[in-house]
Amino acid sequence: MTELWAKAPDFSRLRNPELHGKCGACEYRRVCGGCRARPLAAGGGLMDADDLCGYQPRAQAVVEPAVKLAEVAPAWSADARQRLSRVPEFLRQMVRKRAEAYVSELGEDMITCQHLSELTAARFGAAKPSRFASARMPASRPMTEKP
Ligand code: SF4
Structure with a gap:
């Protein structure tokens, strides 16, 4: 869609x-x-x-x-919005603003996963993180285990 x-x-x-x-x-x-x-x-x-x-x-x-159209933040597609929700909260606002600025600069009005992939590739290149949180966080210790 x-x-x-x-x-x-x-x-x-x-x-x-x-x-x-x-x-x-x-x-x-x-x-x-x-x-x-x-x-x-x-x-x-x-x-x-x-x-x-x-x-x-x-x-x-x-x-x-x-209000000029260029000043209106682009919309987020459902899949891009879902992808943004997986970004750690402390980074989410920065990623949101960067994506909106990028898509506005392109003269487009809808942020898609393709745009997010382009930004990720530009930022991280081949070393891009596949998952921010779960891949880097140590597994939590079961509640029954003693410290
Ligand atoms: S743009 Fe067309 S519809 Fe709108 S006020 Fe002008 S003539 Fe009328």
Whole structure:
């Protein structure tokens, strides 16, 4: 499912829309963009104008969103989130921030296990840890054993 979100051409177009018609000329296209389903349902294209909108663009400067998309932290795929949960707690926040910065720098909006693997390889190379905690921690002593 993550691959579908990241690679499907229509989702890519929706993330970086090049709108046609009056939506493409509208100063509110970055904060509104019109409904993308309506032109499709009417037999047009995904990027066609939303004909039910009554606003007439006025050829003014484009209004930018109050929060730029680049400032919004990328989402985590379910498997990447699960992998992050296995990172020791004292490191988790650092790994989270590093992954979010890395994926934002790539201009992508979804953190996947592939991204985490790339970061691990860049950090550790061939000496990457297979498991942070269980492989390095000594086995705990059974409760019945005397110290
Ligand atoms: S024309 Fe209407 S629907 Fe299209 S971007 Fe402008 S305000 Fe939104």
